[in-house]
Amino acid sequence: MKKILAFAGSNHSKSIHHELIEFTSTLINDVEIQVLDIRSWDIPIYSIDMDNDPVQTPELISKLIQLIGEHDGFIIASPEHNGGTPAFLKNILDWLSRRSKKVFNNKPLFLMSTSPGAKGGANHLNFLIHTLPYQGAEVAAHFSLPSFYDHLKDGIMTEEHLEKLQKNIEEFTNKLKE
């Protein structure tokens, strides 16, 4: 059975992206899915000085690289901070890029975003769609949920968005089987 690794690029204890990942994982069948909770991961800010000393690779980065290597596809849900990548996720992506140039190894990636606002973090999602291929990701599908608190409540997503999400999940899981 194919294996998916899913995580949210947020260290918010009440992360809506983590909630979106948890919800999405309930819609995926016939695939083994590991939802990784990285909210409490304390990773030092990337620096070239630390980078030059392999001994200083954060243990959690080595762990993440190993997990990525063991999976066939990925789901990442990322918040948008001031129109860009949140420092928490950017730090992880920078570390990954320095320890494994094409860490996602041309495997399919499903990118998601949401936000309490009407744009659902779509601007930043577009940025990730164009930049994560530099790290070896094959962006197979993407989904943005606007106005999170209006559209995902008590484990129920409003019809229109649920249909879109299911279509994107299908596109992503089809790529896994190729």
Ligand SMILES: Cc1cc2nc3c(=O)[nH]c(=O)nc-3n(C[C@H](O)[C@H](O)[C@H](O)COP(=O)(O)O)c2cc1C
């Ligand atoms: C520093 C900061 C900047 C933010 N900038 C944006 C933004 O540019 N666009 C947006 O839609 N929401 C923005 N937000 C609101 C986030 O979408 C909101 O905090 C959301 O809960 C983040 O997802 P999370 O709970 O999974 O961390 C910002 C929040 C913070 C704390």
